[in-house]
Amino acid sequence: MLKMLARTGTGSGGSNAWVLQRISGLLLVVALFLHYLFLHFLNGGDVTWNEVTTRLASPLFKTIDLIFLVSVLFHAGQGLVINIHDYIHRPAPRVILVSLAWLLMIVLLITGTVTIVTLEPGFLQEMQMGQAAGVIDAIQSQGVAL
Amino acid sequence: MPKRTFKIFRFNPETDSKPSYKTYDVECEGWWTVLDALNEIKWFVDGTVTYRRSCRHGICGSCAMMINGKNDLACELQIKTLKGTITVDPLPGFEIYRDLAVNMDPFYAALKRVKPWLINNDPYPSKERIQSPEEFKLMGDSIACILCAACTSSCPSFWSDEQYLGPAALLKAYRYTFDTRDKGLGDRIDALDNKHGLWRCHKITNCYHACPKHLNPTEQISKLQRRIIEEKM
Amino acid sequence: MASLRTRGYSHYRWRTGQIAWLLHRLTGLALVLYVSMHIWVVSTLQLGEGTFEATMAVVQAPLFRFLEVGLLFCVIYHALNGLRLIAIDFFGATEKHVPLFWAVIILGGAAWIWGGSTMIGHALHQLEHGQAFFPF
Structure with a gap:
């Protein structure tokens, strides 16, 4: 009984990763469906600078995209680790490969987070004040194309 | 002829x-x-x-x-x-x-790792440990395994990892974990909650189709996985 | 002697569950490669509108739209089979795992054909308007 209590919450054997893989997977099914819908099918197939920067200026979308990014990278990293554990059993190559997998995910996380976070809300204010002539032109030309 | x-x-x-x-x-x-x-x-x-x-x-x-x-x-x-x-x-x-x-040694070694016997250190009752028909049903068909190794040897996870417990050992672990008279989950959990244990099962279902006694290791392994997660929370 | 241990992959008959698992693994690995590239491409946003639009012009060329049809297959299959796995893991669906696989193929196939044809439609539209197939 004491042994059982001592182990609760440690998740060291892989139970936490197993559950999180399924939770992130479910999140991603929803997120990817919406991602495809808005970025590939409802916008006429073309992704433009304006669309992306306008959307990413909003803190709500920044948060959504960050959650999306973390889910993808956890799910991808854990997927790689599952494959490594299935086929590589000697400790040395296994530890190296698992570390490389998470290193790749961390690099991608940093890259993605910087992209999402550093798009300034000032862009939105410029639009509201109508001072960014280039932005208005771009929107008008997009309106013409539509 | x-x-x-x-x-x-x-x-x-x-x-x-x-x-x-x-x-x-x-x-x-x-x-x-x-x-x-x-x-x-x-x-x-x-x-x-x-x-x-x-x-x-x-x-x-x-x-x-x-x-x-x-x-x-x-x-x-x-x-x-x-x-x-x-x-x-x-x-x-x-x-x-x-x-x-x-050579069936890895198969028997896996079985030994899940401690396939009743573990209950409570003082002996004066009569047998009572188990109702409903409680008996919790173990399902897992009591019927004949240890033929058809399932474990049909599992790609086992082919790639000889240390993997495999469907038969996991089914045995299920049989005891869901036996209401058993209190040994704490003794078995290290072998189960392990990169060579429960989490190598990817629901390939070869074991379910291979079993000559029509048992369903995939299903019982899923239940055991959920049970371990409940324990961990 | 060790090589004789691996006769399973070469000699055991491949059934639905094993095929589903292999495809799940292959699409998963393909997606890891794709997502890595995708995050890098989108990060060019930081380098300003010019660089972004230039990169987009390359990766939204007809060639890439056709490649995206393959990507769409990977996404749809991996997602739907993932849902099938969750049904097996949490909803006791093992006995129905074969019909579930066919549901994945049929629903997924329909979604793939619908989505893929839209993408190919975009590509053909681009080609009609004189855009080059290869953007290099």
Whole structure:
């Protein structure tokens, strides 16, 4: 009984990763469906600078995209680790490969987070004040194309 | 008396550098099982064919083999259900001792790791430990396993990882974990909650289709996985 | 002797569950490669509108739209089979895992054909308007 209590919450054997893989997977099914819908099918197939920067200026979308990014990278990293554990059993190559997998995910996380976070809300204010002539032109030309 | 062709895997590590198949044409009775045909070959055609067998009625588990690419008990599989040439191979994933006899040590070692016995250190009751019919049903079919290794040797996760417990050992762990008289989850959890334990099961379901006793290791492993997660929370 | 242990992959008959698992693994690995590239491409946003639009012009060329049809297959299959796995893991669906696989193929196939044809439609539209197939 004491042994059982001592182990609760440690998740060291892989139970936490197993559950999180399924939770992130479910999140991603929803997120990817919406991602495809808005970025590939409802916008006429073309992704433009304006669309992306306008959307990413909003803190709500920044948060959504960050959650999306973390889910993808956890799910991808854990997927790689599952494959490594299935086929590589000697400790040395296994530890190296698992570390490389998470290193790749961390690099991608940093890259993605910087992209999402550093798009300034000032862009939105410029639009509201109508001072960014280039932005208005771009929107008008997009309106013409539509 | 139908004449059937059997392609049998032959390998003697003491004399052969690599395995081969030997073909035998056998006059069979219509009701024969693969084991009947193997016996016919061994007793009257080629005495060097090596395989394990005992009860010949599907309970001892000795004669599990890969027949036409699928694991089954040779003594239960009737030749009339098989089409064309019947190819008999040893169980995959195990070291081959000779012909169709394999080294089952990793299988038994995995079984030992899940401590397949009742663990209950409470003081003995004055009579038996009572278990209601509903409580008995929790164990399901897991009590019926004959330890033939058809399931574990059909599992790609086991092929890639000899240390993986495999469906049979996990089914045994399920049998005791869901036995209401047992209190040993804490003793078993290290073997189960392990990169060679429960989490190597990816629901490939080969075990479910291979089991000659129609058990469902995939289902019970899922239940055990959920149980371990509940324990961890 | 070790090589004789691996006769499972080469000699065991491949059934639905094993095929589903292999495809799940292959699409998963393809997606890891794709997502890595995708995050890098989108990060060019930081380098300003010019660089972004230039990169987009390359990766939204007809060639890439056709490649995206393959990507769409990977996404749809991996997602739907993932849902099938969750049904097996949490909803006791093992006995129905074969019909579930066919549901994945049929629903997924329909979604793939619908989505893929839209993408190919975009590509053909681009080609009609004189855009080059290869953007290099």
